[in-house]
Amino acid sequence: MxxxxxxxxxxxxxxxxxxxxxxxxxxxxxxSKRIIVGYGFWIFLLSDIVMFSALFATYAVLVERTAGGPSGRELFDLRGAAAETAFLLLSSFACGLASIAAAARSARWYYIAMAATCVLGLGFLALEISEFARFVSDGDGPTRSAFLSAFFTLVGCHGLHVSAGILWLLTMVAQVFAKGFRADIMRRLLCFALFWHALDIIWVGLFTVVYLMGVYV
Amino acid sequence: MSDAQAHDPSIEEFDTAPGDEHLDGSGVAQGVIGYLVGLVLAALLTVVSFLLPAANLVWPPSIPVALIVLAIAQMGVHLVFFIHITTGPDNTNNVMALAFGVLIVFLVIGGSLWIMSNMNHNMAPMSGTMQMGP
Structure with missing residues (x-):
């Protein structure tokens, strides 16, 4: 004693x-390891957000440099942007439900929620790709003006993050299928959920600054 | 280190990772309600963002400020209800990291806009024409 x-x-x-x-x-x-892993990934996400802030600053500086080409007001379709926003927000919600299902160790609800997250994320990507294809086929690709270069860089970088997120999502479904809700898998799930929610936060800034302010301001 | 200690809520609730869930199978409804509240608030702010500028409700020059305020409010909703950033003792690390990130974001965006608008102002006769020489 x-x-x-x-x-x-x-x-x-x-x-x-x-x-x-x-x-x-x-x-x-x-x-515990889970808290340290979450904290480390949170710092990575914040550094990712800082990188996006540089792209936002570039876009804001170049938004009026249209070189005689179309401006955002002529290009952007707000209904498309609203649909993309709805897809990504619902996807973030479904991802939250997947976290709850995993915490409650319910494999069936985990798969259902992850499938919903995946489908909604793919819907977002499909809308964004069709928008990009429309711009490029109209001759308004990234080489048209400094404004469009900045637009494609900023929105495309977010789109690449979503694509990477969907690959990660499929990996997490496969890992849970193969290994179950082990402690290490749960830590990866925590990081994936953080990543997916952070993408939605960046999209909030994106639809406000690029689409709404591009059309109305 | 026993199970009783590990599941003592008074201990666990102070020690969280960002995005952490505290569910042992009984708190599922509570968790779903949390995400539902976040979804409803975020959807509301999004709808207001999309409808406000077109609705002729506010003084037009205030629209950019209104949109930015709505966006920051929605980011706050996401942080609280989806990422679960709290004011609990062991969330201090997460909040401090977030505060530093926000500081850098404002410096980068605000600083860039400030410097570039100054430069544009100083070079006003040059803009648009881009003609050099006599």
Whole structure:
């Protein structure tokens, strides 16, 4: 008993002996692996958002440099943008339901929610690709003007993130199918859900700055 | 380290990763309601964003500010209801990282716009014509 007390005295936070005992502010030792993984991925997402902020700044600076070509007001179809927004928001919601299903260890609801997330994400991508194809076939591709270069870079970069997210989504479905809701798989799911929700946050800035302000301001 | 300690809610609720769910099978309805509230709020803000500028309801020069405020509000809704950023003790790290990210985002976007509008202002006679020399 005396020995334990002495140990606790030398090591009041039980460093290296955490897991389930943390009570905030570092008390109780280091956080669990899940919390450290989530924190690390959160920092990656924030750095990704900082990268997008540079693309947003580029777009905002170049938005009026149309080189005699079409402006956003002439190009953008707000109904298309609204449909894309609806797809991505519902997809984010479905992803949240998949997180809940995984936390409750319900494989069936997890697959259903992930399938919904995937279909809605693909719907978003299909709309975006058809919009890009329409612009390019009308001669308004990324080489037309500085405005369109910035537009395709910003919106295309978000579209690439969504595409990568869908590949990751399919990987997570396969991993749960093959390995079940193991602790390491659950940590990857946490990161995937964070990634998918962050994409929706970036899209909020995107439809506001690019589409709504492009048409109305 | 026993199961009783691991499942003590008073311990677990202080220690969360961003996006973490606290479900042991009984809190499913609570979790779904959380996401539903987020969905409804986000959808409401989106609909207002899309309808407000066309509705002739507000003074036209205020529309950009209104749109940006609506967008920031919706980002807040996503952070709270979907990413589960909270003010709990061990979420401090996540909030601090977020605050630093937001600072950099405002510096990059605001700084770029500020500098470029100054340059455009100083070069006003040049813009549009792009004619050099005499």
């Amino acid at each position: 005396t020995e334990t007390v002495a140990l606790a005295h030398n090591d009041p936070y039980a460093l290296g002996h955490g897991h389930g005992l943390a009570v905030g502010h570092g008390g109780g030792g280091p956080a």
